[in-house]
Amino acid sequence: MKAKILIVEDQFIEAKGLNIILTNAGYATCTIARSVAVALTVIEKEKPDLVLVDIFLQGEGTGIDLGRILNEKNMAFVYLSANSNRQILEEAKSTRPYGFMVKPFRAKDVLIMLDVALYLHQHRMEESALQALSQKSLPVALPAEFSHLVGKSKKFTEALEQARLVGPMDTSVLILGESGTGKELIAHSIHKYSTRKNKPFVVVNCGALPANLIESELFGHEKGSFTGAIARRAGKFELADGGTIFLDEIGELPLELQVKFLRVLQEKEIEPIGGKPQKINVRVLAATNKDLEEEVAAGRFRIDLYYRLNVFPLMLPSLxxxxxxxxxxxxxxxxxxxxxxxxxxxxxxxxxxxxxxxxxxxxxxxxxxxxxxxxxxxxxxxxxxxxxxxxxxxxxxxxxxxxxxxxxxxxxxxxxxxxxxxxxxxxxxxxxxxxxxxxxxxxxxxxxxxxxxxxxxxxx
Structure with missing residues (x-):
């Protein structure tokens, strides 16, 4: 039986549209709430499994205030809207949500986010139960795909465990960490532990591509589409079709190309220069050593792209x-x-x-x-x-x-x-x-x- 979801959203049309997406996918939904007070009443009466929370609501209190309460109650929740204001982002993150979704809502994005959030919540609850039984963390046997990653420290093994959890899932992963921490190595391990392991693993360093060639490198071009295009060329996304593409230094991607990349995530299709749109089946792993929230606040990185990449953030510790x-x-x-x-x-x-x-x-x-x-x-x-x-x-x-x-x-x-x-x-x-x-x-x-x-x- 699928989970019961509570929508806390003060905009009627958006709440209704979200409700339709959920019911069509087989989820049970609670009475829609438009304020913190109403949400708490519905939670008490209808006992939802997960709450979708808008940040700005009617009446007293914000979605962040509600998020703090939900965190104390050990209830799973996801924020529905995101603000590029750095202080608001930090406040929202401090409540430990399982993710963010940017309006307007797309059915595929909503359902993927729900799967990830419910999966992570179940894992968090199981982990809490184990810790209650023992003061020591029980060792977890990692699969062979991670055996070449050396280290036994707590922070590193926690990162490996997160990678193990997300490996079989087909969602995007944003790998964060300083230069030299092994982001590409762990991305390759995630690929090898996925159902795409026998398909291509294509690595792209966005920071090393010349600005005038990035679009062609990523999406390809047709013969004669520009001066010097003497033959058709397949882009990195096409080469990765069926497999995984690892985009290193994603924070270096120019704003104008971020829009096209967003389309790849949303529509699962690319448009080569001078060509027609074509469907692709690619899992995206991205990495950066930049603070993308700071880049968003400065207007250098699209907030909708950030949250679609940040469905499952994975932080690698420094040495x-x-x-x-x-x-x-x-x-x-x-x-x-x-x-x-x-x-x-x-x-x-x-x-x-x-x-x-x-x-x-x-x-x-x-x-x-x-x-x-x-x-x-x-x-x-x-x-x-x-x-x-x-x-x-x-x-x-x-x-x-x-x-x-x-x-x-x-x-x-x-x-x-x-x-x-x-x-x-x-x-x-x-x-x-x-x-x-x-x-x-x-x-x-x-x-x-x-x-x-x-x-x-x-x-x-």
């Missing part, structure tokens, strides 16, 4: 948030890059790894281990070189005159990464990859910050 995993990761990379006998790390070397902050995260750790393996002599690595440790220590925060400017901090960070990869800028293991930015952008920043002169000086 400094999971330092207990550093010994495991170091051992993994030592085995990976050692051709003969694998050297062991002496306590001093391991302490140095543990004491460093790793702004470049796992990618920086991997490059550091690889570089030290090349230079190592013997079977024990007594010490380890982390070039970035040559930087001056961070000044005391109580002396305002010792703070560095944003440009100085950026210069230090880029210089540190360049040193860590032996001044390699492009290619695998290069500074551009570690910093997760375009090579041309990095070269431009190096020139602007005067780092190029320092490179010349160090070589002479």
């Amino acid at each position: 400094r948030e999971r330092k207990e995993d550093i010994p495991l990761l170091a051992e993994y990379f030592l085995k990976k890059y050692s051709e003969g006998k694998v050297p062991t790390l002496a306590k001093e070397a391991l302490d140095k790894l543990m004491g460093y902050n790793w702004p470049g995260n796992i990618r920086e750790l991997e490059n550091t281990i690889q570089r030290n393996v090349v230079m190592a002599n013997g079977t024990v690595m007594e010490s380890i070189e982390i070039p970035v440790s040559k930087l001056a220590p961070v000044p005391a925060i109580n002396d305002k005159n010792k703070f560095k400017t944003m440009m100085e901090n950026e210069r230090d960070h880029i210089l540190a990464v360049l040193e860590s990869c032996n001044w390699k800028i492009s290619g695998k293991g290069g500074a551009a990859e570690i910093l997760d930015i375009n090579v041309n952008t990095l070269n431009s920043r190096i020139k602007k910050l005067g780092i190029e002169k320092e490179i010349v000086a160090r070589k002479s």
Whole structure:
């Protein structure tokens, strides 16, 4: 039997349309409420399984006020409207909803969101029951598709568990986290654990595509559609048909293309340049190290696209948030890059790894281990070189005159990464990859910050 849903919406037409979508899909619905007071009365009498809550309602109180009450009651709920005001978004998120839906409502989006919300709520309730039985978290056996992801820290295993939950589902996933935290690796694991595992997994770095070629790269073009289009070309979405497309650095997508991408999510169709619309069957995984809510508030990212991508957000912790995993990761990379006998790390070397902050995260750790393996002599690595440790220590925060400017901090960070990869800028293991930015952008920043002169000086 399907769940019973309560709609809390003060606009009659929108509430009615939403009610029709739910009843046509076989859901039971409660009496529609238009205020917090009425909603609480209906909840008491009709006992809904999930509540759809508009943020702005009639009478006293807002949907956010109701969300706080629902959270205290351990009731599942989803917000119906979203506001680009940063403060409102933060308040809404603090109530722990299971998602947001942007008006106007589309039947497919509503039903997917309900499936996800009810699934997550059931998992949260089961988790709470287990914690009530035991103060210790019970270990969860992860499938083989996640076995190559190294780490046992609480935050990391929680992220893996979320990935395991969403893997078999066909919904979009937004993977969040700093550069170098392994967003592409976990996206690939989600794909391999899905029903699409035998179909293509296509990776697109939105930040690395030239602005004038992004549309062609993503959606393709027909022969003769523009100067230089000497043959038909299939775009990345078409190449991923039946499988999964992973859009890295989604926050770099230009506004004009965000509209077309939204259409892909809504209509499941693409329109090649100079061609006709064509249906595709693609699961979208996206990733960013940007704060998309801040981008929305600044008008650089469409709010409707953000909430359609953000059906299932997955946050990957930085390496400094999971330092207990550093010994495991170091051992993994030592085995990976050692051709003969694998050297062991002496306590001093391991302490140095543990004491460093790793702004470049796992990618920086991997490059550091690889570089030290090349230079190592013997079977024990007594010490380890982390070039970035040559930087001056961070000044005391109580002396305002010792703070560095944003440009100085950026210069230090880029210089540190360049040193860590032996001044390699492009290619695998290069500074551009570690910093997760375009090579041309990095070269431009190096020139602007005067780092190029320092490179010349160090070589002479």
